[in-house]
Amino acid sequence: MAAAIALLTSAVAARADVIQPYPTFAPPPPEVPIALMIDLSSGQTLYSREPDRRFMPASITKVMTAFTAFELIDAGKIKPEQLVLVDAQTWTDWHGVGSTMFLALNQRVSIDALLHGVTTVSANDGAAVLGQGIAGSLPKWNALMNAKAREIGMRNSHFGTPNGWMDEGRTFVTARDLATLASAMITRHPELYKRYFGHRRLKFNGFEQRNHDPVTGVVMGADGIKTGFTNQAGYGFLGSAERDGRRLVMVIGGAPSARVQHQASREFLEWGFQAFKGEQLFAKGARVGDARVQGGSQRSVGLLAPISLGYDLPVGQTGKVTLAIRYEGPLRAPIAEGEQVAELEIRTEGMRPARVPLIAAEAVPVGNAFDRLVNGVAGLL
Template identity: 65%
Template sequence: MAAAFVWLTGTSATPAVPPANPVLHETGIASPPSPTDAPIALLVDLSSGQTLFSRDPDRRFVPASITKVMTVFVAFEMIDSGKIDPGQTVMMSSDAYKHWHAVGSTMFLKEHQRVTVDQLLHGITTVSANDGSVVLAEGLAGSTEKWVAMMNAAARRIGMKDSHYGRPNGWMDDGQTFVTAHDLVTLGAALILDHPDLYRRYFGHRRLRFNGFEQVNHDPITGVVPGADGIKTGFTNQAGYGFLGSAERDGRRLIMVVAGSPTGRARNEAARSLIEWGFEAFGSQPLFAKGSVVGEAAVQDGDSRHVALVAPQAISAAMPQGTRPDIKLSIRYEGPLRAPIRAGEPVAELVIEAAGMPTSRVPLTARDDVAQANLLDRLTNGIAGIL
């Protein structure tokens, strides 16, 4: 049975509609991109989960090199779980060299060259290395087929409902690889929120020097838009030009997708326009600091009858500049929760409803471990329930 608790309502009734003429940033950009420049576009405020702009977000498209974000995410999962170490080395096999040496974006890996996971991740995130992606997949999973299976399993686990991967690097594969903008935002959010230290280590670099070559990152917003730090471009003749990107200002992070752009220039301008507009057209009202207690949930068969729910990240509510809409907050979960529960486990959602804005949901996690109840706990809980 779903439980909900509502405890905050604002007093202003100003309609939450974006101003027709938002304040111009110093770059002069003040509006979302046109459908011609970005047939697919999505902008989400990660601090609130609110969608700020949406155009065809559930339309499937070929992500090209944006595929590599999932390859990096799987590697991050393995690093943070202790299964691999960034310093361990893998080797470029003869087969990988035969098929991927200097094909498309590359690190120029040599046949039988031993390279660290750390070097490969820098190559993939900074210069979109096709060879590096394959070497990483073979070295950590034994084959690209096994790695792709891990990619698809990870996609299902984090809630990518309409995506599939066929290769670790996004090279053309007759349509086996496809995503949606909604799913890419889900992936980008998991990458940033679940692995913040690794994200900062590997994304947002402008250049890579490796194997005697110096190459630049083609990310259109990092180093150009204040606060931008990634994430990944993509292009093939089949896919057109796309980008999954993110930027953070004053503790507020936006994440965006543009896809299907006809040219690289159109893609770059669309990306910059959309994220600048997001920061300038919308303000933010802080709600909860990272780690603060938001509420509690009932627990069944646990050594405690309740567990505190905390914000795993700073939570705020986005609203159009110059407005103060009513805000209603509620906690929702399928409950009572069943023990055992691990501290840090997502167990509930904070629902944010602001007048004129789409309803959004932000995960809440358990503050403490709750073990299964023993006989004494059951007796105590039973008496407490009666009283």
Template identity: 55%
Template structure:
């Protein structure tokens, strides 16, 4: 691993300043609590974030995300029509939360996703899974593959809707944060279209969304509640204010009212107690990496979305940024390809990393390039 350190950006000051008196939810109200600042990439609160629990209906967020991915890839189309399979209907008709799909109903992908995201439809999730992948088992297999792809290292799914399955389905708060970040980051327009609606009408039946933050926390837009007798009440939610987005998880709450209050408290605490500062603008070049076998010996390293840091209150601590990558990088390298990471260390806050992308394309070295590279290496 090769690392290059940049100079500190902000002067050192003690991290004693706090704004207001807001507190995160009490441990007894939210035994598992996790707050992620998506804009900066920082974890603002981590309480039992790697403890496994059964997500129940929060599982449907993975089904939603997989549907978004397949739509993006052209494997699903929102106006595409599925016929509800009789066996799927027999198993899921009126089981838990439902969108009241009739047997053999012809229903669009768009309607099914809305049913899943807004009214937590168990039958809708099952019908979507079966129609898209040919079988529920095949869909669940794709859910697990997608979870591994995005880095959910401690999660497994046994159903498309989170219905009780003897513990086959489990996750962690940290993994749910990763899932929400991937869904919002990769599919912002789909997220806005399908998530955060207050109610949904299908087959002349209107049902409300039981999300505890939309309409109650400024900037909130979902995402999904869950409950099992074994795991208690949980919620994965998000809100955005002034271009800053937070993702939160609470789990293990003893009652729905406690979970709802804890969710609101956690988001309000995050927005109130931390102020965001921009360190580097979108696309800024933070350094360069050595390249082997390329038509250039180095490549610039850029931060596509800029660099932000969230700090408690009026604190102004020393901040250091360090580039790290396995190097030298080997050509060819595509422009915007992720090739390195930027480690950001702020006094009093957990370290965090953001990806660095190649600022330009580097092709494979031709004959003259190899001669020049060899000459430069000899001079060194």
């Protein structure tokens, strides 16, 4: 059954000493049909317009390719220094097609270099070679991407390519699902995210190219994530920025031009930071509470904040915040250190309830017979 543990900090008064927002910053204009902003630190939705409307992500698809590679790296199944071959078929299919990192036929290139090409210059050839080289074929890679999407809760998305090239609508996403993807990537793989996203230029194979991300280096704290454009999809952007422990993620889709995409993205992020006041509850790595464990070497496991956690209120508004830890419990061993095992529910007056992930502070292996006996007796007492 679901377990809920109220925290001692269950009532927190919001402060009123906040800065008024700049009136020039605003959510995207009506000509941008899809827009969403969430605060990863609180899980709260700060703005929403058509969040579940399907649209073609174009090159934003490459974020799913990068995330899938991150999952395999952290699982120890591949290594960044591992080399893959630019085979004849993949080179023929993708050489000079759209954005490129100028891979050479029969070149052996590291996964590290391919990931930089995908995340920095949106390399179509890099994404295809990465997927084919790791999985053995693009259909197998696409299947792996879709399995990962389902695993993290992307319920209304499907990927037919590793790079988002036009495929008659087989590849589609929603803004809500892209925010879920960004949250999983940043929360599960903070070091890999920092390593591969937010770079302004790439030098590879004798060519130097710049990143077309509209916010990194322009909006304070911004570090990506990915633009997308095709004639069918219009202009989209999945972006993020962090200031003072607050991590905002924004999505826009269907913008009519690059100019609108750039301006809307920048003003949207600034609006998110200016229109809402964030308060920190737990620093990254702080112990939030404990969860009960069944069948393990110990009866409980500590729960940590994977990122800085807090809550948001509109500027000038005050209210109470209530917190509860929720999980399907008791948890069953084995549990891996860093595994997401629970959520912190945050309820703020005037805002929708939100949840953010909590991770296990330590590994809990399956207990031996003596452990289970002692824990069972202790549970009865």
